[in-house]
Amino acid sequence: MAQVATYALVLSRIMAAKLPGIDNRYAYVIYLMAGMIAWSLFAEVVNRSLTMFVDNGNLMKKMAFPRVCLPIIIGGSCLVNNLLLLVTAVGVFLLTGQPLSWVMLWLPLLMAINLAFALGLGLILGVLNVFVRDVAQVMTVVLQLWFWFTPIVYMPSIIPDRLRAVLEFNPMMHMAVAFQDVLLYGRTPGIPGLLVIAVAAAVLLLFSLVLFRRAVPEMVDVL
Template sequence: MRELLLAIWRYRYFILSSVKNDLRARFIRSKLGAVWMIIHPLAQVLIFALILSEVLAAKLPGVNSKYAYALYLLGGTLGWALFTETVTKFGNLFIENGNLMRKMAFPRICLPLIAAGTTLVNNLLLLLAIFLVFAALGHFPDEQVLWLPVLILVTLMLAGSIGLLLGVLNVFMRDIGQIIPVVLQALFWMTPIVYSITILPESYRNVFKLNPLYPLITSYQNVLVFGTEPDWSGLGTLAAASLVLTAVALFAFRRASAEMVDVL
């Protein structure tokens, strides 16, 4: 672990410059530039809000706004966007950077850190856009929003550890890359993002609460929309599980690192 941290520190400028170059390369020929990072998730939110708001708006107690459903949807979308983008990016990370890994000598751990930095910047821009939409709708989060950095950290740890494991496996079993979007799509509908869990029958609620993303996404909605504290009991368990999963993912990554280059 000490060697890993030293390698990250020695290559810190390489990591930061790579994040900057990655963001710049994605939109170098685009007139709207970084705006595209937030247009897609916001467009999805708008579509869901227009279609479903009339159905679900009356079932969101605790939100005194006629735009209650749109606010609820935006709150959940922030956490989901960071999770799904991180898992997807990590899942294809080593395959997409195969040539770089073969031709350049650098600590391979830099690649996940660069990917995490890129997704974090994207998510912070989305957060800024969401705050602007909140202001336009007359909703202003209270001091509970200060817990957002904690939620973002837990999300990155969970998604990064899962994504790193999947990324390593994807090098040796390419079917993993095809499975990831299918699983994420199913997980999206099992997580209370476009609906409130209170609309489900009582017998189904406990089943849906077994979803590890439930306390995380609910905590985003709590601090951004309802002005209440995060779900600390669920988050504590999730953070502990994420730490264990991170250790497992790093172990698998270090063991497979040399062999991955040969396979790629």
């Protein structure tokens, strides 16, 4: 929320003009919050997954338990945090006069896809970080760059057409836009964009589970 407030104070006058058709002086704040709800779940899951096996190395060596519990616990706790952020955002929407719509019923599906995508990527990176400890440090920088390549602080419409075509390959762009469609514009999220990240989430999650299952014995030895 502090990050949203900072961007809103600095950029609201500039970016508000880029949101045509929204009759709300706080439109940019709502736009920001919608994008941050999408990003915060993804970033928190990935960040915590990066070191989940390294941090719990002693536990994995000394106790016999389903190792898959670790990403499940992380995913669950991050989801709770995201739900609390969503509740706070809804409170802000009500205070600023932003109408709530039935399309918010899309939010559980959007959050599920977002969580699956983040867990899939996070699990892969968490396994790799056991064997190559620099992965966590590199991903910290990558996530910062990834944030700025996702239309959360700015609108896709201000990006030149050539660069906008590149953004289409960013799954988190489609997720952020979907949240903005639902929470700001009160419309159904674009199905093609949603399918892109849903397919990416399914592929990543399946691959990560296969990789994790095969890597567990070696991970315990390395840890």
